[in-house]
Amino acid sequence: MKHIFIINPAAGKGKLQENIEKSIHHELKTKKIDYEVYISKSKGDIKNFITNKCEDNVQSVFYGCGGDGTLHEVVNACIGFENTYIGVIPCGSGNDFVKNFDNHDYFYNIDSQVNGEVINLDLIRAKDKYAVSVCNIGFDADAAFSMHKFKKIPFITGSGCYIMSVIYNLSKKLGKKLDVIIDNNEVLKGSFLLGVVANGHSYGGG
Incomplete structure (x- = not known):
C-alpha cells in the first residue's frame, strides 16, 4: 500500500500546509511505510497526477490535504480506478466534510490516518461529477x-x-x-x- 499526500498550497490561505508536510515526514520517514508528498500546482493538476499514479495499478491511498474543494478534486479523479482509497487532512476554509464525524480531530493525526480503517461512504452524482458533502x-x-x-x-x-x-x-x-x-x-x-x-x-x- 502506498500513501500519497496531495497538498493544495492555496487551500485555507496556505496557513497549515507547511506544518502538515513537516508532520507527514516526521511521522513516516523512519517507518517502513511507502509514502509520497505532492504539492499541487494548478486547477486540474490533481486529476492529472492521480490518473498517472492510478495507471501504475499500485494499491494507493490518496490524501487530500486541503479543503472540501481539494477533497472534491481527489474523489472525482479516483472515480473508476480500483485499488484506490481516499483520505483527507483538512486545512481549507470550511472543512465541512470532517464535521460529519464525531472524532474529526483524528483527521489531523498522520498516524491515525495511515493506520485507520477503511469505510464506505455515499456520494452524490450530478451528471458526470460526484459531490462528497x-x-x-x-x-x-x-x-x-x-x-x-x-x-x-x-x-x-x-x-x-x-x-x-x-x-x-x-x-x-x-x-x-x-x-x-x-x-x-x-x-x-x-x-x-x-x-x-x-x-x-x-x-x-x-
Whole structure:
C-alpha cells in the first residue's frame, strides 16, 4: 500500500500546509511505510497526477490535504480506478466534510490516518461529477462560487468569506427557475431561492 499526500498550497490561505508536510515526514520517514508528498500546482493538476499514479495499478491511498474543494478534486479523479482509497487532512476554509464525524480531530493525526480503517461512504452524482458533502443549486451555489473574491482579505476566516459572499449575492437578482423531479414522478416547478442535496449535516463553514 502506498500513501500519497496531495497538498493544495492555496487551500485555507496556505496557513497549515507547511506544518502538515513537516508532520507527514516526521511521522513516516523512519517507518517502513511507502509514502509520497505532492504539492499541487494548478486547477486540474490533481486529476492529472492521480490518473498517472492510478495507471501504475499500485494499491494507493490518496490524501487530500486541503479543503472540501481539494477533497472534491481527489474523489472525482479516483472515480473508476480500483485499488484506490481516499483520505483527507483538512486545512481549507470550511472543512465541512470532517464535521460529519464525531472524532474529526483524528483527521489531523498522520498516524491515525495511515493506520485507520477503511469505510464506505455515499456520494452524490450530478451528471458526470460526484459531490462528497452537498450539491447546491441557486443562491447557495452562487455564494460558494463567489467566495474566492474574499479569500485574500486579511483576517477573514472561511465562514467569514462565506458570509461576505452571501451579502454580495443578495445584491443580485434572486431566484432560479427549476423543474425538480422527485422519485421519478413528482414534479415541482417554480422559482426557487436555493436547493441543496445533502450528504451530511454541515456546509458553508458551519
